[in-house]
Amino acid sequence: MNINLNQYQVWMITGSQHLYGEETLKSVAKHAKEIASGLNSSPHIPVDFNYKALVTTPGEIYQVLQQANQDDRCVGVVVWMHTFSPAKMWIAGLKNFKKPLAHLHTQYNTEIPWSEIDMDFMNENQSAHGGREFGFMASRLRKQRKVIVGHWQEKSLQEKLGKWTRVAVGWHELQRTKVARIGDNMREVAVTEGDKVEAQMRFGFSVNGYGLGDVAKFVGAVTDAEINQLIQVYEQEYTFEQVTPKDESIKEAARIELGLRAFLQDGGFTAFTDTFENLYGLRQLPGIAVQRLMAEGYGFGAEGDWKTAALLRAVKVMDVGLEGGTSFMEDYTYDFNPNGARVLGSHMLEICPTIANNKPRCEVHPLGIGGKEDPARLVFDVDGGPAINASLIDMGNRFRLLVNEVEAVSPENELPKLPVARVLWEAKPNLTIAAHTWILAGGAHHTVFSKALDTSFFEDLAEIAEIELLVIDNETKVRDFKQAIQWNEVYYHLFQNKM
Ligand code: MN
Numbered sequence: 307m308n309i310n311l312n313q314y315q316v317w318m319i320t321g322s323q324h325l326y327g328e329e330t331l332k333s334v335a336k337h338a339k340e341i342a343s344g345l346n347s348s349p350h351i352p353v354d355f356n357y358k359a360l361v362t363t364p365g366e367i368y369q370v371l372q373q374a375n376q377d378d379r380c381v382g383v384v385v386w387m388h389t390f391s392p393a394k395m396w397i398a399g400l401k402n403f404k405k406p407l408a409h410l411h412t413q414y415n416t417e418i419p420w421s422e423i424d425m426d427f428m429n430e431n432q433s434a435h436g437g438r439e440f441g442f443m444a445s446r447l448r449k450q451r452k453v454i455v456g457h458w459q460e461k462s463l464q465e466k467l468g469k470w471t472r473v474a475v476g477w478h479e480l481q482r483t484k485v486a487r488i489g490d491n492m493r494e495v496a497v498t499e500g501d502k503v504e505a506q507m508r509f510g511f512s513v514n515g516y517g518l519g520d521v522a523k524f525v526g527a528v529t530d531a532e533i534n535q536l537i538q539v540y541e542q543e544y545t546f547e548q549v550t551p552k553d554e555s556i557k558e559a560a561r562i563e564l565g566l567r568a569f570l571q572d573g574g575f576t577a578f579t580d581t582f583e584n585l586y587g588l589r590q591l592p593g594i595a596v597q598r599l600m601a602e603g604y605g606f607g608a609e610g611d612w613k614t615a616a617l618l619r620a621v622k623v624m625d626v627g628l629e630g631g632t633s634f635m636e637d638y639t640y641d642f643n644p645n646g647a648r649v650l651g652s653h654m655l656e657i658c659p660t661i662a663n664n665k666p667r668c669e670v671h672p673l674g675i676g677g678k679e680d681p682a683r684l685v686f687d688v689d690g691g692p693a694i695n696a697s698l699i700d701m702g703n704r705f706r707l708l709v710n711e712v713e714a715v716s717p718e719n720e721l722p723k724l725p726v727a728r729v730l731w732e733a734k735p736n737l738t739i740a741a742h743t744w745i746l747a748g749g750a751h752h753t754v755f756s757k758a759l760d761t762s763f764f765e766d767l768a769e770i771a772e773i774e775l776l777v778i779d780n781e782t783k784v785r786d787f788k789q790a791i792q793w794n795e796v797y798y799h800l801f802q803n804k805m
Contacts, residue, residue: 314475384467472623474770489580498614528561576603577615579606600634603622620767635651659686703799734782735782
């Protein structure tokens with residue numbers, strides 16, 4: 307699965323009006339093109355950033371925004387008011403616009419040319435009040451949009467815009483994501499459940515169930531030649547100490563990987579779940595298979611966790627080309643260290659090797675639960691550094707996206723008896739407050755763990771999806787957090803029918 311962010315377009319539309327005459331409109335268009343091409347060549351903006359139009363009438367505005375709705379390459383629109391664009395002209399266009407919208411509040415000019423400035427200059431460089439007129443109309447329409455303020459050549463502005471374009475691509479992808487829920491979920495588990503119809507209405511992704519027989523059919527069709535070829539890849543990419551690549555269990559793991567990938571490709575799925583309680587027809591719980599599929603860009607959730615699978619798929623699209631990596635994760639065990647309590651995150655097997663600090667080791671060990679043969683898995687540690695844990699939960703009347711900022715801690719100890727990939731982190735502001743507020747928010751034990759994305763990506767995503775966002779970071783206080791939950795309860799009760 308090759309994800310190329312440059313195949314997606316963001317359109318820049320510049321608002322103006324006819325009051326200024328042809329000459330001014332010409333230089334407005336020239337400046338807009340220059341800004342768009344500057345942003346397009348920015349290393350911080352991964353998509354194809356396109357100057358699309360200068361609009362001066364309600365009809366033009368409506369038309370170009372409709373075109374953006376319909377163009378499959380266009381993932382979002384950035385508007386910029388170089389001059390004053392009376393905003394009643396934007397009502398019809400904005401009301402009917404369905405894709406992510408960003409309002410770039412910038413100005414062509416950098417500093418004021420103090421000795422030269424005259425009224426012509428003033429009339430050409432009116433973003434300062436033109437942007438406010440647009441802002442009023444968007445707010446009056448209750449139109450969700452990202453506002454980005456600063457000079458367009460500043461690195462910090464380009465970084466903000468670049469992150470938003472990544473989220474717009476992630477959102478675009480979510481509209482097409484098909485999640486295969488293989489074997490339903492772990493029985494009696496609550497948090498992996500939810501309203502799949504509401505999720506599809508809200509986020510665009512669909513979730514459908516498949517029997518293990520559907521996968522086993524593809525696993526059974528895998529040839530020995532294909533298996534031998536994949537084992538050569540394993541030998542190149544991983545170290546083998548505890549087992550040899552020739553072991554029967556490794557061959558079986560490779561067969562499962564090839565079969566599972568063929569099943570996903572055949573159905574056009576980009577995310578999936580499985581469960582150790584329902585593996586009929588498979589000899590092992592997929593371990594290395596799931597790990598490698600995640601590294602390729604597939605979303606995954608264990609034990610039927612389709613919400614985490616879909617969220618992970620979106621993040622795998624957003625983080626293309628960024629340093630760090632992203633994995634499915636579970637808060638496993640606490641380290642109540644007197645110098646600061648920490649969390650050891652892991653799963654039975656399924657941690658993505660994009661976060662590994664070194665060449666992973668391929669190992670085979672018994673699994674305490676599930677009653678299947680010993681599964682192959684990749685074992686590794688993770689380097690220290692900033693990271694986030696994100697959880698998408700269904701609160702019954704709304705979806706909530708919960709983010710905890712954490713600091714991963716470089717491995718301090720050998721863990722010779724722990725045969726799974728793992729990562730140690732300090733939760734912000736500390737484990738006492740982080741776990742307290744996470745639990746009050748109803749956050750899942752499963753998360754998307756990312757060293758590539760920061761909180762702002764999730765803020766943008768929540769705004770585009772128009773869902774609740776709760777963030778646990780260095781500023782979090784338990785009492786304020788409780789109040790935020792109560793206020794949000796009222797807010798989403800009032801707005802729950804607004805799609
Ligand atoms: Mn789990």
